[in-house]
Amino acid sequence: MVPTVFGLISIAIGLLLLVRGTSLDLLRFMLLSTLFSGSAAILMPALGGAAISPAHLVLAFLLARILAPGSREYAHIAPAVTLNLFLVIYALYGFLSAFLLPRLFAWQIYVAPLRPVTITGLFDTVPLVFTNQNITSAVYLVGTMLAGVCATIVARKPESTRKIVSTLCLMAWIHAAFGVLGVVLTNIGLGEVLNIFRNGSAAQLEQSYNGLVRMTGVFPEPSYYASYAFGLFVFVFECWMRDIRPRQTGSAALVLLAVLVFSTSGSAYVSLAVYGALMVIRLLLMRQQLSPRKALVVLTLALVGIIAALGMVMIAPPLAEQLGDMFSHMTVDKADSESGRQRSFWALQGWHAFLASYGLGIGAGSFRSSSLFTAALGSMGVIGIVTLVCHIFAVFKPLRASTYSTPRDERLAIGSAASWTAVSILIPAAISTASPDPGMIFAVMAGLALEWRRRRSKVQVGRAPFRRVSVHPMAPQAPRTRS
Template sequence: MNFQFLGFLTVIVGVASLAAPVGWAFSILIVSTVFGSAAAFNLPGLGGASVLVPSLFLLFFALRVFLAFGEQQIFAGLAFPRPGFVLLVLTIFGLVSAIFFPRLFEGVTQTMIVERSIGTRSLIFLQPLHFSSNNITQTVYAIGGLVCFAFTFAFLRRTAAPEAFISAILIVSISNLTFAALDIITYFSHTEYLLDFLHTANYALLTDAEKGGLKRISGTFPEASAFADFTLILFGITASLWLDRIRSRLTGIVASLSLLALIFSTSATALLGLAAILPLLVIRSLAKSRQEPGGGRPVFIVALIVAIPMIVLFIPIFMPEIATNLTEFFDEMVLSKADSDSGRERFMWNAMAYQTFLDTSGLGAGLGSARASSFALVLLSNLGVEGALIFAVFVAVTLVANTKTRLWVSTEASAVARASKVGFLAALATAFTSGTVYDLGLMFYILAGTIAALTSPLPVQAEAVSTERRRYSQQLAMLGGWR
């Protein structure tokens, strides 16, 4: 086990969080998700597989919640018919498939899998199906996602206070934007080595690439598309909070800067994700404006809709050179993407994943056995039709949850639940566009647990939860507050 600097720091922070208010551990967990390519330690026994900083801190968060609230609410989050029950079934199915399917179909088909070498970066090769360290690591990540969901649910159900979530999202968004700016500055000043401590995972790193003369922003992630995936989630959450007038000034600024970061990230994933999320936000804003006159910020939305075509017409007329450069850039990033080396490689991944699905008679090769360039094909090639259907049920149950304000849910909590749904959909949008593995990251499960906790009826008396919330708010006030 090779510990990294951030790994030691994570252990120190984790131990300290055990003695701090439980809300601190939850906030730190959310903030830690920004370290997308920072290994806490590497495991030579698994070919140099990396355990990331957020995965390590998850253990401390789970222990802190257990010490604070016990096991009752943890198991309640996994009870039927909550989304956690479906996720539990999916995780158990994934575990069984990872153990048996690679051996059952060994040599029957070929899959794209990661081959790790200690001291070097991971590479993806086409190999005959066999049990490998990928089955172990993806299973561990799946179990980690289940744990993250259950303990997030437990924390928010007992505290019934979304303040820590909002503050942590703002902190992680600002941190993400700060690291993005540092990524650009260090690249053009030739001081990239200053950020090397953030890129210690045993991944193939594409942190020094350009596209159309622009630096491909990777921030704390291994490549631009991963940065875009994470930033799109944060943009969706903060934009939704802004629409609901939650800490309007700060959420509006952060959402705007995140939008700019996505546009200049030079990631096709970012553009496709925005094409899915922006209409959703506009529709929600207009719907709320009809229900609540003055709500939903209709003036801004209308101005945005009017401004876009005016900008499109203004640039070609008054700035023809910029229009030409933008046209070439858009053609390179989107229209000609399929003809690029990267596009052809990704197409091959999908073709092989689909062939794996067929060769295994629709059962899948087992969790972690195959990679693709779309989460839909990841599900089909790894978990087959059954796993894909279970995942679809989990998504559906999560998204149909009622986010309207009720007696036991504050207006702010309802806004957080709606914002979490937008972030949840953003994660799915990018995953189905370019997701390569089953693991969707801890933020995905934090959002799912948040939605489940803030939208289902309380298992205890509302008065008890209200008292818990007041106690928690008093702790925050004593420590200087989070607002």
């Protein structure tokens, strides 16, 4: 293992927070570290070039803080595991499957590997065998599970909601700033400057289309950048709708919406379209509570967007045509492109692996997919897909009124926003994720939502408290009646 400069910085700050800070401070630092998911904190050449990200390195310090002798949080581990039970089963089965199933079904199916080394064509495959990618996927699944459990434990702190909201708003501005900075630097010929943050093992993909610079920030590819921005956008927007620090969350949501619109990412446009459709359903059918002022703001933004698009067509027709061609290429024409056909081929691998393994799966990390759900289906079979769906339902709680309303309890309101965020993260993951790992951000938001929305003991309203009254032995008593 070879630590990088990002690893040394993470270790230094992690040690400081381990000694002088709290578990909440470490969770916030871990969330901030996910902004550098394209970076590597520790390089592991022995595992074929795998790397440990800064966020996963900080997770080790968070675990140490929770498990420290004398820590009051040690007693909360069992309840947190119970709340995240389906995620725990999913991750542990995925861990076992990564080591057992590739050996069980070795040479019985051909797959496109998760990390192609000798592959040269778009549809080349190799026989199924146990590889280093099985080990890497198993470790990342366990990390996702631990992140979710730790988030549930930390969410018990009374100040957790306030500080987490502030942290995610800060992350929104930083992420947007990196995206804009990357575009500006590329246009002036200094795009390589941000490559110092991309020392991870992920490959760099196309950064421009038809002369338009694609927004990547410090992430390895535009799709990954846009998917991350979309998750942050949903959280701050849901908080804004529920009057949680409306100025702070509203401004963050506005800047992230602009970033997503100009990101030139198909994942961003599809995710916004799906989320927008869900918003319409919530407002019309579910009667999502939205104040008239906020409804006016949303309507105004929609009208401004339409007017801006029409104005661009009239004022700058060549630019409008270029943007329209780019939008069409990234969305409706994607299925007919080489990339679209390759993604369809990868997605079908999950179904073929599911059938070839008789519903057991062929092991996490055994093949490359283009959807989280087909990756889970082919890697971990029935157990994997069922536990993943059950965890999603446990987090989202679709039958709860608080999912669609604005609860008076701020903790419950932010928990509802976190649950919408966790589910919305799965929208881009359903069309772009290569492995069955749902990711650390999903696990953290789900873990926070499970604790913040947990039912507490209800206080009986309208009934006087029981009070013991002494009665004199000679006092007359009411006659007894038979029931």
